[in-house]
Amino acid sequence: MNILVIGTGYVGTTTALVLAEMGWNVTGLDTDVGKIERLRQGLPHFYEPGVEPMLRKQLDSGRLRFTAHTREAIEAADTIFICVGTPPLPDGSADLRYIKQVAEDIGRNLNAYKLVVIKSTVPVGTQRRVAEWVGAAQTEPKQFDVVSNPEFLREGKALYDALHPDRIIIGADTVSAGQRMKNMYHSMDCPILVTTPKTAELIKYAANSFLATKISYINELSRLCDKLGINVKEVAQGIGLDPRIGTSFLQAGIGYGGSCFPKDVASLLHTAHEHGSELKLLEEVVAVNRTQYMHLLEKARARLGDFSGKKVALLGLAFKPDTDDIRESIAIRIAERLVDERAYVAAHDPAAVLPAELCASVAQCSSVEQAMQDAHAVFLCTEWDEYLSIDWAAVKHSMHQPNIFDGRNVLDAGKLTTMGFFYQGVGYR
Ligand SMILES: NC(=O)C1=CN([C@@H]2O[C@H](COP(=O)(O)OP(=O)(O)OC[C@H]3O[C@@H](n4cnc5c(N)ncnc54)[C@H](O)[C@@H]3O)[C@@H](O)[C@H]2O)C=CC1
Ligand SMILES: O=C(O)[C@H]1O[C@H](OP(=O)(O)OP(=O)(O)OC[C@H]2O[C@@H](n3ccc(=O)[nH]c3=O)[C@H](O)[C@@H]2O)[C@H](O)[C@@H](O)[C@@H]1O
Numbered sequence: 217m218n219i220l221v222i223g224t225g226y227v228g229t230t231t232a233l234v235l236a237e238m239g240w241n242v243t244g245l246d247t248d249v250g251k252i253e254r255l256r257q258g259l260p261h262f263y264e265p266g267v268e269p270m271l272r273k274q275l276d277s278g279r280l281r282f283t284a285h286t287r288e289a290i291e292a293a294d295t296i297f298i299c300v301g302t303p304p305l306p307d308g309s310a311d312l313r314y315i316k317q318v319a320e321d322i323g324r325n326l327n328a329y330k331l332v333v334i335k336s337t338v339p340v341g342t343q344r345r346v347a348e349w350v351g352a353a354q355t356e357p358k359q360f361d362v363v364s365n366p367e368f369l370r371e372g373k374a375l376y377d378a379l380h381p382d383r384i385i386i387g388a389d390t391v392s393a394g395q396r397m398k399n400m401y402h403s404m405d406c407p408i409l410v411t412t413p414k415t416a417e418l419i420k421y422a423a424n425s426f427l428a429t430k431i432s433y434i435n436e437l438s439r440l441c442d443k444l445g446i447n448v449k450e451v452a453q454g455i456g457l458d459p460r461i462g463t464s465f466l467q468a469g470i471g472y473g474g475s476c477f478p479k480d481v482a483s484l485l486h487t488a489h490e491h492g493s494e495l496k497l498l499e500e501v502v503a504v505n506r507t508q509y510m511h512l513l514e515k516a517r518a519r520l521g522d523f524s525g526k527k528v529a530l531l532g533l534a535f536k537p538d539t540d541d542i543r544e545s546i547a548i549r550i551a552e553r554l555v556d557e558r559a560y561v562a563a564h565d566p567a568a569v570l571p572a573e574l575c576a577s578v579a580q581c582s583s584v585e586q587a588m589q590d591a592h593a594v595f596l597c598t599e600w601d602e603y604l605s606i607d608w609a610a611v612k613h614s615m616h617q618p619n620i621f622d623g624r625n626v627l628d629a630g631k632l633t634t635m636g637f638f639y640q641g642v643g644y645r
Contacts, residue, residue: 217241217400220293222318223336224251224282226262226374226541227367228299231335233267234378235297236274238403244282245289255282263540263567266375290325295400297333297365298346308482310339319346322360323353331396332362337420337480339487343387343413361393364413366420371474372538384408387416421484425498428477430465432504438468438643439511448643449625468643470550470597470623471508473535475543478505508642509546509623513553515640516593516621523559527616529587530554530561530578532598534568542568546623547597551578554595562587566600585611593619599626608635 217240221232224244236242246252251261258272274280283289290296300314315336322332332350334343347362364387369377384401386408388394394410401408411419434452441448448468456463472478481502488495520526535545542548547563551574554561561578563570564587570580581587584602588594588611596603604626612618612635620632622641632639 217295218293219243219295219297220245220289221297221299222246222321223298223300223314224248224255225299225301226264226371227335227369228297229255229260229262229267229271230264230369230374230378231297231299231367232280233270233274233375236277236280237270237379240279240400242274242280243289243293244280245286246282246284249284252282252284263538264371264374265538270375286321287325290322290330291327293330294328295331295333295396296322297335299335299367302336302338302479302483304479304482308486310337310479310483310486312338312342312345315342315346316349319349320353323350324355326350326354326358326360329359331393332360333365333397334362335365335367337366337424337476337483338364338417339421339483340414340417342417343389361388361390361396362413363388363393363397364416365397366416368420368423371541372536381406385416385419386410387413389413421480421487424477424480425484425501427465428472428481428505429497429501431467431469431472431477432501432508434466434468435471435508435642436504441468441643442511445644451643468625469508470512470546470642471505473544473546475535475541478502478544509550509553512595512621512623512640512642513550516595516619519619519638519640520592520617523554523557525558525560526592527560527562527590528554529584529591529594530563531565531584531587531594531596531603532568532600533563533565533570534598534600537598537600538567540565540567540569542571545597548574550595550597550623562589562591565598566602585614589614590616592617593621596620596622596624596627599624603627608632608637612636 219235219240219242221228221244224246232242232244254261260267298318302310305311343362343364383406386397438448452466455461533542533547551561555577562581563578564581564584618637620637620639625641629639
C-alpha cells in the first residue's frame with residue numbers, strides 16, 4: 217500500500233509516523249516547504265513527546281518520505297489521507313477551504329483508482345462534498361472512494377493515542393471501501409466501527425462536545441463548591457468512582473482550550489442552527505467555559521486589591537502540558553486580562569512561547585525562579601510536571617508576597633498553606 221498523507225501538522229505527521237510504523241510506505245505532503253524541509257531532516261516542527269525519535273527511525277527505515285510535489289505524490293499513491301486544518305470562521309462554522317483545495321488537487325491528478333480518507337475534523341456532509349469536489353476537478357474519469365475516518369488523538373499523547381486507539385471509526389458508502397480501510401488497520405487491536413460517512417462525522421463532534429461538557433459541568437459545580445466550602449476535587453473523585461461516570465475529564469480548572477474543543481463545539485452548534493435545531497446544553501458548556509477563568513482572577517483581586525503595578529508570575533502558556541500549542545489557551549487569555557489591568561506579567565513555559573501580540577507587554581522568562589522573583593502572586597495555568605516539583609520553600613523568599621492561584625488544582629494546598637503561602641485553587645482550595 218502506498219499512502220499519501222496531505223497536511224503534515226500535528227495530526228498528519230503523527231498519522232504518517234503510525235502508518236509507517238504499521239509497515240506501509242508513506243509520503244507526507246505539505247504546501248509549507250519549511251515544514252517539509254525540517255521533517256526531511258528528522259526535525260519535527262512542533263513539540264510532541266516521542267515524535268522526533270520515531271521520525272528518525274522511520275526516515276531511516278526508508279518507509280517514510282516527505283515532499284512538496286503535489287502531482288507526483290498524488291499519482292504515486294493508492295490511498296490518500298486528508299489531514300489539513302479546518303479552522304473556525306467567525307460564525308463558528310468550519311472553514312473548509314483547505315479541504316476543498318486538497319480535493320481539487322486530488323481530482324486534477326487522479327491517474328488511477330484512489331481511496332481518499334478524510335482524517336481532518338469536518339462537519340456532517342463534508343465527505344459527500346469532497347467526493348463532488350474531486351469529481352468536478354477530474355480531467356479524465358477514474359474511480360475513487362471517499363471515506364470518513366476521524367482522529368481522536370490528544371496533543372501531548374499523540375503517538376500513544378494513535379498507536380493504541382480506543383476505537384477506529386470508518387464512515388464508508390460502499391462495502392469495498394469499508395473493507396479496504398479495515399484491511400489497512402488490521403494490525404490495530406481495538407474495536408472498528410464501520411458506519412455511514414455522516415454518522416462517522418457526527419461521532420467526532422459528539423465525542424469532543426461530550427468531553428467539553430464534562431469539563432464545564434465540573435467547572436460550574438466548582439463555583440458552587442467555592443460558596444459551600446466543599447473541595448471539588450473530592451466531589452469529582454466521589455462521583456468518578458461510579459464507573460458510569462468515570463474519573464476522567466472531571467478536573468476542574470480555568471477551562472478548556474486548544475485547537476479543537478472550542479472550534480468543534482462551535483462547529484456542532486453551527487450545524488445544529490443550520491438545521492433548525494438547538495443544542496442548549498452545549499451552548500451553556502461554551503458559556504461556562506468563557507467565564508470560568510474569571511472566577512480565579514476574582515479570587516486574586518480579592519486578595520491583592522487590584523493588579524495595577526503588581527508583578528504576576530504566570531506558570532504555563534500552552535493549553536495543556538507536553539505541547540507547545542497555545543491555540544485558544546486560557547493562559548493567554550489570563551495574561552491579556554492581567555496586562556489590561558496593568559499588572560507586570562512574567563510568564564514561563566517549558567515549551568510554548570508567547571504570541572507575537574503579547575511579546576511587548578509580557579516578559580517570557582527562561583526559569584520558574586526568574587518569573588517568581590519579586591512576584592505578588594503566582595498563577596499556575598498549565599500543569600507541567602516541572603511545576604509539581606518546584607522548591608516552594610526556596611522561591612517563597614524571593615517573592616514579594618507568597619500568593620498562589622492554582623488554575624489546575626494540582627499543587628498540595630495543605631503543604632503550601634503550612635509553609636505560609638496563601639493558596640487558592642478552583643472550587644475551594
Ligand atoms: N491537533 C489535534 O490534536 C487534532 C486535530 N484534529 C483535526 O485534524 C485536522 C488537522 O489538525 P492539525 O494537525 O492540528 O492542523 P495543523 O494546522 O497543525 O496542520 C495542518 C497542515 O495542513 C497543511 N496544509 C494546508 N493546506 C494544504 C494543502 N492544500 N496541501 C497540503 N498541505 C496543506 C498546513 O500547511 C499544515 O501544515 C483538523 O481538522 C483538526 O480539527 C483531530 C484530532 C486531533
Ligand atoms: O479533536 C481533537 O483535536 C482532540 O481534542 C481533545 O484533545 P486535546 O485538545 O489535545 O487535549 P485534551 O486532553 O482533551 O484537553 C483539552 C483541554 O481541556 C482541558 N481539560 C481536560 C480535562 C479535564 O478534566 N479538565 C480540563 O480542563 C485541558 O486543560 C485542555 O485545555 C480530545 O481529548 C481528543 O480526543 C481529540 O482528538
